Amino acid sequence: MKTFSAKWDNMNMLITGSVLLLTAGLIVYYFIDPQAHEKHLIAVAILLIAELFTWLSSPTKYTTDETQIIAHRRGDNLNITYSSIEKIERIYKGTLGFGIRLFGSGGLFGYLGIFTYPTTGRVNMVCTNKATMVLITTKKGKTMLSPDDPEVFIESIQHYLSKEGR
Numbered sequence: 001m002k003t004f005s006a007k008w009d010n011m012n013m014l015i016t017g018s019v020l021l022l023t024a025g026l027i028v029y030y031f032i033d034p035q036a037h038e039k040h041l042i043a044v045a046i047l048l049i050a051e052l053f054t055w056l057s058s059p060t061k062y063t064t065d066e067t068q069i070i071a072h073r074r075g076d077n078l079n080i081t082y083s084s085i086e087k088i089e090r091i092y093k094g095t096l097g098f099g100i101r102l103f104g105s106g107g108l109f110g111y112l113g114i115f116t117y118p119t120t121g122r123v124n125m126v127c128t129n130k131a132t133m134v135l136i137t138t139k140k141g142k143t144m145l146s147p148d149d150p151e152v153f154i155e156s157i158q159h160y161l162s163k164e165g166r
Contacts, residue, residue, distance in 0.1 A: 004062045011107055023048065026047070030044060067160075080136055085138055100115065124142065
């Protein structure tokens with residue numbers, strides 16, 4: 001089993017830090033101003049719930065073992081079995097083109113959810129760093145991960161795939 005960290009890139013850190021500071025500011029404002037309306041509290045509650053779900057979906061590390069890739073998240077892990085993999089390739093940030101987020105987070109605790117790009121089409125992103133992305137095409141669709149050492153990550157998977165005769 002090999003383990004790869006899910007390091008954050010600068011944009012991820014900037015967006016996450018900014019949103020958390022904004023949330024903290026709204027909470028402080030609500031307690032300082034006794035005239036604050038309930039709608040402010042409802043907005044903060046919705047923001048906190050969204051932040052919680054995004055944090056739970058953010059990958060903390062990736063592992064490869066004898067049968068699968070695991071994207072470890074604070075919530076449910078994402079498992080990709082080697083038998084389902086059709087193709088694995090390194091993706092460079094500049095080659096993606098302009099992407100559209102269909103559902104998910106574009107930098108809060110990572111790049112998470114469903115995105116579409118001109119070069120890859122629809123993809124499920126479970127990334128924290130756009131500089132280390134790996135695209136995995138399976139029978140069910142495409143998933144983008146961002147292990148800290150993408151070349152070694154790909155070699156590790158190809159090693160297991162070669163054991164299966166692929």
